[in-house]
Amino acid sequence: MHTDETPTYYTATRKYDLSFPSLDGDIEADVVIVGGGFSGVHTALELAEQGVTDTVVLEGRYLGYGGTGRNGGQVMAGIGHDLDAIKADVGEEGLRAIFALSDLGPQIMRDRIAKYNIDADFRSGYGYLAYNARQAKTLRSWETEFKSLGSPHEIRFMEGRDVRQIVGSDVYEAALLHMGGGHVHSLNLLLGEAKAISEIYGVRIFEYSPALEVTYGDRIRVRTAKGSVSARKLVWAVDGFNNRIEPELHRSTINVYAFNSVTEPLSQDLIERISPIRGAYSDIRPIINYYRVTNDNRLMFGSSTQVIERVPTDLKQWNRRLMLEVFPYLHDVRIDLAWGGPMATTRNLFPQIGSLPGHSNAFFVQGYSGFGVTPSQIICKILAEGILGGSERYRLISAISRAEISGKDRYRALLVSLGKALHQISGYWNGRR
Secondary structure: OOHHHOOOHHHHOOOOOOOOOOOOEEEEEEEEEEOOOHHHHHHHHHHHHOOOOOEEEEOOOOOOOOHHHOOOOEEOOOOOOOHHHHHHHHHHHHHHHHHOOOOHHHHHHHHHHHHOOOOOOOEEEEEEEEOOHHHHHHHHHHHHHHHHOOOOOOEEEEEHHHHHHOOOOOOOOEEEEEEEEEEOOHHHHHHHHHHHHHHOOOOEEEOOOOOOEEEOOOOEEEEOOOEEEEEEEEEEOOHHHOOOOOHHHHOOOEEEEEEEEEEOOOOHHHHHHHOOOOOEEEEOOOOOOEEEEOOOOOEEEEEOOOOOOOOOOOHHHHHHHHHHHHOHHHOOOOEEEEEEEEEEEOOOOOOEEEEEOOEEEEEEEEOOOOOOOOHHHHHHHHHHHHHOOOOHHHHHHHOOOOOOOOOHHHHHHHHHHHHHHHHHHHHHHOOOO
16 A cells, blocks of 8 residues: 555545646746645745735645645644754743744634634544553643643643543543644645635645756746746745755655544444544654544544554554554444555654755745644744744744754665654653653
8 A cells, every 4th residue: 555645534525626727837926835735835825914925836746635634633732742852952941932832823723714714624622641640740741831821721630530521541541631722624724725825815826736846046946847937935845745856955854654544434422432522632652642533423543653664554454453452442343544644754853944055035844743733833824924034933943953864765764763762762751651
C-alpha cells in the first residue's frame, strides 16, 4: 500500500465540490505561494484579510493532498511539542511570549469558521490523558498553565473513576479536560477557506501545478510544466513534500510517517460510551495515540510507530490493535478505512518560519512535527505579519535556529528510529512516560 495515494475519511466525506485549473501560461502576482495545504491557504487568507489579494497559490496535486487531508483533526492548545527545546534560542521571556499564544489557534479557527460560514464539523471538547502517576502530575501542571492564560473555557483535572466522565476506557489514571480544544474536519476547513479566498478576495488557485524551477531575484519566477508565475514575494508552504526543490529548506526537516483509521458507523449508545463529550483525545506520551468521534458516529484512531520507523503492511490491522488496547469492547467493530502519510519533522519539534538566507523576499513555513492542525493557524498569522513588514512575534519565532539533519536522504528510517528512541527516553525526564 502506497500511503500517499490511499483514500482517506476526509476525501470520502468532503462537502465542497471545489476544483481549480492547472496553470497554463505566464502570469504575474504580488505573492506566489507554493503549496495548497493549511500553510499555503491560511497564509493566503491572512494576507487577503490585510488587503494583499493579488496572490497565486500553486498546488502540485489537489488542495489538502498532504498532511492537511490525512491528520486526526485534533484541535489542541500549544504550538510545539516541548518549549524547553527552544529556550536557548528565545530565552525565558521569549518562552513566556510563545506560551501566551497557546490558546490563540482554536480561537482563530472558531472565528474563521463563523466569519466565512465554513461547514467543517467543528466540535468542542478535548481530553489529555495520563497512563500513570508521573503523567498525571504533568497534567496537573498543565491545568495550572492553561488556566493562567485566562481561557473562558472549562479546564478541569480529574483522576481515577472520574476519568470515565469524559472517556470510556479503563487504561487511564488521569485526564485533563479542555473545552477550548476539540476536533474538526480538516479538509472541509481547508476547502471552506479556499472558497473564501477565491470567491471573496479573488486569490488565484491552481491545482496539479507543481513548481519545477524557482529563480530568485527582485521578482521571483516559479516555473511549472505549462506556465510560470512572476511575483514580488514567494512563500514556500510544502512541508513534507519539498522533494529537494529548495535545498535550504530540505536539509532542516525529516519526514516521519503517521497513520490513521476510521471505524464503521457506530450506535449512539456505543459512541456515548466511548466519548460522553463526543470529543477528541490524546495521551501525553512522547509518541501519542490520538482519536476522536466524528460527526457521523465513527471512531477515528491514529498514531505513529513507537520506536522503529516503518510503514505497517496492514494499516487497518495495525490501527485496530492500538484501538483495542484502549477500547477492548470494540473487538467486533470493523475498520472501514486506514491511511497514512509523511509529516515534516524538525530536530527541536518546533515549526520553522522565516525568509531564505540571501533572499529576503522568499519566505517559508514548515516542520509542524505532527502537530499542525491548530498551530498552523497561529504560525501562518505570524508569517503573514513577517511578509507584510514584520512584527515582534515574527522576529521572535523566525530567530529560532534550524538545525540541519545530516544523512536524512540516505538513512531516513534509521535517523527517525534513533530520534524516536531518544524522544522516548526523554519522556521519563519530563513526566510524559
